[in-house]
Amino acid sequence: MDTQVMAVPTVEDGAAVWRIARDSRVLDVNSSYSYxxxxxxxxxxxxxxxxAGGVAVGFITGFRRPEQPDTLVVWQIAVDQGQRGRGVASAMLDHLTARLTTDGVLRYLETTIGADNTASHKLFRSFAERHAAPLEREALFPAELFPDVHGTEFLYRIGPLCR
Known part of the structure; x- marks a missing residue:
């Protein structure tokens, strides 16, 4: 892995992250303002x-569920094309969950993944195996709920995670 540092993002990382999301051709790209x-x-x-140079080459956006504050929802995860296949996504996910677990605020990880996103399915299954955590998978948002063309989104719930 060529990545030097895993870090808490700052607003200065927003532009690079927006470009990574846009160039991924997999993510629903939010406005640059939203990042x-x-x-x-x-x-x-x-x-x-x-x-190199402190420029973002990958990112995870996540939030704690208001109704379940011990649950981190991963909203988006992406890696710059030149860094893919080098373990960057796994390293970011491990870094983020270790940080939140150490802080005592994380027991479960959730994300939704489209049926055709093979890389994300593999990433989160691998995470659960690496951390010896149970993984539940179910259809959360069926395709017919979306007002545009969008496949079913599957909910992955991983945990409890060990502290």
Missing amino acids: LLWFRDFARTSAVALG
Whole structure:
């Protein structure tokens, strides 16, 4: 892995993260403003991988569920194309969950994944195996709920995670 540092994101990382999301061609790209706002308000539950020169080469946006504050919801995760296949996504996920588990605020991890996103399915299954944590998978949002063309989103719930 060429990545040098896993870190808590800052608003200054927002532009690079927006470009990574846009260039992923997999994520629903939010406005550039939303990434700035996210890193202002949800930096503690998010992470960036910083490459040479301190530029973001990967990111995770996450938040704690208001009804279940011991649950981290991973909203988006992406890695710059030049860094893919080097373990960056796994390292970011391990870094973020270790940080929140150490702080005593994390027991469960949730995310939703589209049926055709093979890389994300593999990433989260691998995370559960690496951490010896139970994984539950169920259809959360069926395709017919979306007003546009969108496949079913599957909920992955992993945990409890060990402290």
